[in-house]
Amino acid sequence: MNEEIIERLLIDKASGELPADASALLDAWLAREPDARAQARQIDETLRLAKLALAGPAETALLRPRFQPPAWFRRAALMAACFAAGLGLGLFLLRQPALAPPAASFAAASDAGFWSSSRLRASSSITGAPGAKFSAQGARLIWKSPVTRPQTETSS
Numbered sequence: 001m002n003e004e005i006i007e008r009l010l011i012d013k014a015s016g017e018l019p020a021d022a023s024a025l026l027d028a029w030l031a032r033e034p035d036a037r038a039q040a041r042q043i044d045e046t047l048r049l050a051k052l053a054l055a056g057p058a059e060t061a062l063l064r065p066r067f068q069p070p071a072w073f074r075r076a077a078l079m080a081a082c083f084a085a086g087l088g089l090g091l092f093l094l095r096q097p098a099l100a101p102p103a104a105s106f107a108a109a110s111d112a113g114f115w116s117s118s119r120l121r122a123s124s125s126i127t128g129a130p131g132a133k134f135s136a137q138g139a140r141l142i143w144k145s146p147v148t149r150p151q152t153e154t155s156s
Contacts (some may be wrong), residue, residue: 010040014047 011028012018018026030037143150 006036007043008037010036010043011047014040014044 009018009022013023013026028042110145140153142153
């Protein structure tokens, strides 16, 4: 057989391009010719190395770095979240509607002898001059003790 034809057939067989019936005939011929088998091994090895060279480096998947926050950062964030939750809960619980006390408690307080500056101004009998009304411009309030009624002093 012609060397050039044998070489082309061996290259086609090694690259997988030889039809099945032609490949069977070539295998039968290679079984009888030991020199042709050595040439077929050289062509197979050459094509394998050429495929490796042309394939280039295998693509490796790039790993994305994972950000791991430091442990102190996580603890600080948890403490801030707990503080915010406690503050929100505390403000929520403190926001109860202000209820006006019943009028009966005012009467009981005045009956018990409690005093206030507004009640003192409204009362007609102030210590000092009997029957004198309290006026904000001319009077000065003197308070000696938290348990006694304040005294007024009028300035002339």
